[in-house]
Amino acid sequence: MACSGDQMDKSFICIGNGSQSKSFFTFYSQFNRNWGGEGVLEAVVMLILAIMSVPGSLVIYVFILKSKTTRTVTNVLVCNLALADIAYCLSAPFVAYVRVHGTWTLGDGMCMVLMYWMHVCEVVMIWTLTAISIDRYVNIRVGVSSSRKLRKVHLVGICSLI
Missing domain, CATH: 1.20.1070.10 (Rhodopsin 7-helix transmembrane proteins)
Known part of the structure; x- marks a missing residue:
């Protein structure tokens, strides 16, 4: 799964760029908090x-x-x-x-x-x-x-x- 700029800081962290990127789910809650x-x-x-x-x-x-x-x-x-x-x-x-x-x-x-x-x-x-x-x-x-x-x-x- 490729990570784009609008996906950053949601419920996963993107490492790498383009088609080689990897995503790891965050631990407890999303980064975009209320x-x-x-x-x-x-x-x-x-x-x-x-x-x-x-x-x-x-x-x-x-x-x-x-x-x-x-x-x-x-x-x-x-x-x-x-x-x-x-x-x-x-x-x-x-x-x-x-x-x-x-x-x-x-x-x-x-x-x-x-x-x-x-x-x-x-x-x-x-x-x-x-x-x-x-x-x-x-x-x-x-x-x-x-x-x-x-x-x-x-x-x-x-x-x-x-």
């Missing part, structure tokens, strides 16, 4: 959530890894989820800047890296939640014996694969 404070409100809410999420995820991570008794399969997967959450929250300041100013000033390369980073973190969170669900199902419904439970090597492999 009320000028919408972008600031979105940015503030996003940054508050990120600021609260990072320490919360760090507390979970430290608490679980602090003692050997809390290092169960599910808890290690929760640690993986917490790390993905922290990594995702690192993108919040960039997105908040775009929401307030309505422009991207860091170049095409950084835009693509940020989009890639956010999507990878999202996929890691989804697959980690899937692994937690499978682990819970196996332990509760199937009732796997202690000799057939996942070992540390398996768990490291699963987290690495995710």
